[in-house]
Amino acid sequence: MTKKYNVGIIGYGWAATAHIAAINATTQGRVAAVWSSRPLDSAELSAKHGGTIKAYRELDAMLADPDIHVVDVTSYPSQHRDQAVAAAKAKKHVILEKPMANTPEEVRDIVAAAEANGVKGCVCFECRYSNQFQVTKALLDEGLLGKLHYGEVDYYHGIGPWYGQYRWNTGKKDGGSALLTAGCHALDALLMLMGNDVASVTSLSTKSASDIFKPYEYDTSSVTILHFKNGAIGKTAAIVDCLQPYYFHTHLVGSEGSLLDNKFHSMKLKADKSHWSGLSMKMLDSGDVSDHPYQAEFQAFFDALDRGEDMPLTSFKEAKKTFDVIFAADTSAAQGGTPVRLP
Ligand SMILES: NC(=O)c1ccc[n+]([C@@H]2O[C@H](COP(=O)([O-])OP(=O)(O)OC[C@H]3O[C@@H](n4cnc5c(N)ncnc54)[C@H](O)[C@@H]3O)[C@@H](O)[C@H]2O)c1
Numbered sequence: 001m002t003k004k005y006n007v008g009i010i011g012y013g014w015a016a017t018a019h020i021a022a023i024n025a026t027t028q029g030r031v032a033a034v035w036s037s038r039p040l041d042s043a044e045l046s047a048k049h050g051g052t053i054k055a056y057r058e059l060d061a062m063l064a065d066p067d068i069h070v071v072d073v074t075s076y077p078s079q080h081r082d083q084a085v086a087a088a089k090a091k092k093h094v095i096l097e098k099p100m101a102n103t104p105e106e107v108r109d110i111v112a113a114a115e116a117n118g119v120k121g122c123v124c125f126e127c128r129y130s131n132q133f134q135v136t137k138a139l140l141d142e143g144l145l146g147k148l149h150y151g152e153v154d155y156y157h158g159i160g161p162w163y164g165q166y167r168w169n170t171g172k173k174d175g176g177s178a179l180l181t182a183g184c185h186a187l188d189a190l191l192m193l194m195g196n197d198v199a200s201v202t203s204l205s206t207k208s209a210s211d212i213f214k215p216y217e218y219d220t221s222s223v224t225i226l227h228f229k230n231g232a233i234g235k236t237a238a239i240v241d242c243l244q245p246y247y248f249h250t251h252l253v254g255s256e257g258s259l260l261d262n263k264f265h266s267m268k269l270k271a272d273k274s275h276w277s278g279l280s281m282k283m284l285d286s287g288d289v290s291d292h293p294y295q296a297e298f299q300a301f302f303d304a305l306d307r308g309e310d311m312p313l314t315s316f317k318e319a320k321k322t323f324d325v326i327f328a329a330d331t332s333a334a335q336g337g338t339p340v341r342l343p
Pocket of ligand 1 (some may be wrong): 126131289
């Protein structure tokens with residue numbers, strides 16, 4: 001079957017395998033090529049994932065292929081900037097795994113290269129497309145919680161030796177910080193729900209005393225307090241060194257009610273305030289990429305490409321706002337918790 005957007009993947013690790021299935025399941029996209037530092041066999045790739053997939057050994061050759069329309073960067077975070085910029089210069093639209101990159105300069109370079117070359121971007125903040133946050137956002141948009149004045153979205157996910165990424169995530173160069181490597185999903189969700197007009201952030205960080213997390217070169221727990229320009233306040237804990245089940249915690253408090261994960265109370269519904277009401281929705285309860293809503297996000301990206309527009313929710317420009325807050329938070333934590341203002 002002919003599809004409109006042929007995608008070339010950079011990197012063939014864990015995220016890439018989930019991306020391939022998700023891209024192929026969209027209406028307009030199919031994976032046509034993979035570039036990896038490891039030698040891969042085109043016939044094997046095609047048999048495994050379906051369709052015809054060409055394995056490239058040279059990245060420049062894949063980027064020069066006029067039949068590739070979109071490049072999907074799923075490599076180590078320290079490689080994201082150079083590869084995303086090269087893809088944009090080759091006039092390919094770009095799907096980019098989180099973190100966009102681990103420094104503000106690199107993120108700026110990526111956004112500038114896309115703009116200069118007239119290509120669109122999609123950052124894998126796929127949690128925005130999750131059923132949990134789509135339903136939560138719909139509840140807010142219906143006005144059931146009124147005006148939010150407090151919100152917290154926290155990320156608890158122990159990334160120890162049992163986890164594939166541990167081998168590179170422990171290093172500062174690729175792991176970055178508790179927020180950059182994992183907590184970014186929670187901070188991003190908080191900004192989706194409360195708006196991203198942040199006036200200032202204050203952050204503190206530390207690490208576990210457990211030997212399991214000793215190899216980490218950076219603080220693996222951080223807590224960030226946000227002051228929004230509209231006066232609201234928020235909080236995100238990013239905890240990579242916990243020993244517990246994966247937990248994406250959400251608590252929102254507004255003038256008409258509150259939401260706690262999949263429970264809520266709204267004065268507008270006149271229900272009993274001493275008990276929570278329930279929301280039936282699929283929760284984000286796993287770090288496994290096969291459970292992540294990539295397909296909905298990539299479908300929205302291809303639909304936006306069809307319209308010639310930036311995609312909703314996770315465009316480069318929208319995601320950069322989240323990374324601006326993250327870099328400000330990490331600066332605050334490095335200074336022992338002094339507030340850092342955002343422009
Ligand atoms: N959005 C999300 O929820 C989510 C989830 C998982 C990963 N990610 C991101 O995706 C990116 C890649 O993460 P990953 O989990 O796929 O990591 P991974 O370790 O599986 O792969 C990372 C890179 O290493 C390469 N690689 C893997 N094994 C290799 C080997 N034996 N020899 C040479 N190269 C090898 C891969 O091709 C890829 O380029 C990172 O930026 C990560 O933060 C995001």
